[in-house]
Amino acid sequence: MTEPVPFTDVYVDDDIVERVGDVLEGKRWVKGPETEAFEDEFAAECGVDHAVGVNSGTAALLLAMKAVGVGEGDTVLVPAHTFFATVSPALELGAEPVFVDADPDTYGMDPDDLARKAEGRDVTAVVPVHLYGQPTAMGEIRAVADEHDAAVVEDACQAHFATYDGDAAGSLGDVGCFSFYPSKNMTVGGDGGMLVTDDDDLAAAARELRNHGRNPEGEHVRLGLNWRLDEIKAAVGREQLGHIHEWNAGRREAAGWYEARLADVDEVETPVVRDDAEHVYHLYVVQVPDRDALREKLESKDIGTGIHYATPAHRHEAVAPYVDEANADAPEAERLVDRILSLPMHPRITEAEVERVCDVVEAHYADAEGTEPTEPVPDGGER
Template identity: 60%
Template structure:
């Protein structure tokens, strides 16, 4: 959506997210394209410096995805075959795939069902039993930091490398920690739906470790050092100059957008507080949530019917994530049977409601009214997916010659989310 499109007609439904582009960003991209310097230039360096300053770290390394930032964080820290790496069971697949790619073994940790982040007590118990505990990847999920104080204590006790997955938590804070800045390295994603983007895929690695940063810069460019010598085998994970130009412009605005997300979340919280059957997000004491996603919990039996009910009213939703990380076939064949009861129960209960910085108050009210209507109708035994009148959903009669989507607003967040 561009800044010329200011319409928020409730009859048109409520979109799950909103990609925003204005003239300043277009101008930065145009200037970069006219420069004809598209890779390995000053724009990436300036973006890296500004991002490191914003995080409070000594170094930042721009890459082409959040997944690359995670992979290079781990690889540059020396994680490899035989190492055991602790990861939460509830996360996007990219928190786990770099561990597997490096030949290390993921050890899955259950979550705190209130915050949906890694449970430090389960981490401590599994670290005690591990044969070769090497690293931990606390995931700051949905925009809220994991309990870093407790996790860092466990890491100190077992000499674990800490790689923060901050791909969904740009500049969130908790107990004095800023996302990405307290571990050995932190990884951010700039996928288009994130709190800030680079106009496509992109990522950033941050660290205070000069040696780790130097190795990450080498590995992102085919293992090549500043003299052009290939010191080790690397691949191409470079960030483009165009991406950096967009990112630098967005960096100046991300706090404003985070504040807007928090205001929308507060409105959701207030309107849903009285809805029996809905549990709104829990924000930990001392935490500043940046609401990459607004995720509620409902009874498992109601999750899919609720999504269908909202879809029939042209309200988009997602599920982040329906399949626990340890149950994906690519992981299960490597780790075998793993039981994480809280993670598995959580994955059946979560629903992501529309959230973005430009969501209008009336759109939040529309969503909440529909959620309340579903649960009120269920109590009365009359909840139905389809509205009484097609006009109520903002849809029109479809052309019989055109294919139709039976639930156009029910997006699959697990497939749409990336980093």
């Protein structure tokens, strides 16, 4: 019996359990020193002046957009290929989304399509995503945003400490947003998020917004709700932060094992890594012509897989009222969703597990060679 290969894995150790116990016993469960320390440590790792802990990546995106001034009727340029939460906060604020097509190599926003879609529009914010753990084309994206005097809110929810030209994802725009959902490169042991920025005013606004709009003097100076991070989660986050670089290195090593085995399988397109980027492989996504058949084969051998994502952002029912030909023309995103497959990836995956996945992929396409697609019957011909 071969062992299953899980798609992902979460990490708990005695230190984490002990820290959680300490916070519980200390009875300071919100607005305390763990959150403050986690924010300081995360900001330092990211190379930014401020980090603001919140209770999800979605909350970080919502507060970031609110803080940069996105409101009713404003135009926000969002990716057509991403997790829904890159887009939904803008809609929650009453903004009008314009969907930018995906770059076929790196899956981020295509900067040329961004420039086309921004043309002639009054753009309030651009929301690039560093999908699967690779920083997107931030130089080009920033240039378009600057030309339109628009804010850049980075969705770095999948890219903890990936770098672009040596700088951390999330530190490249006006505000960066992270998720600590359990499957992410680092977690807080549940839902959580972080907003980072160098801008003092944006940081102060985010701190107020997450806490009922209260300023440090205790006055409610703007409308906000409760989006705070709990102390227990901050304590878990601090422990996880201590491992993140080693874990990202583990993911990169695993990606190297996949690349070495799959680069020669003609049907499989392995990830393309930008020269100026360091990928952190939140997900290891390949493109194949027969995604569902390959997925079924892998699952039949107890190998976990995923599809990130099966539907372009502008095709979800919830956004139907906001979509028209002019704001959602994204052919590359439509093409990708049928081809992408996420293979098992986490920092502790073994070389033997990656070999097992690759054996199944290779065998699948070796078998396929004997079963060429039937030649179409020529016009007018009969057999």
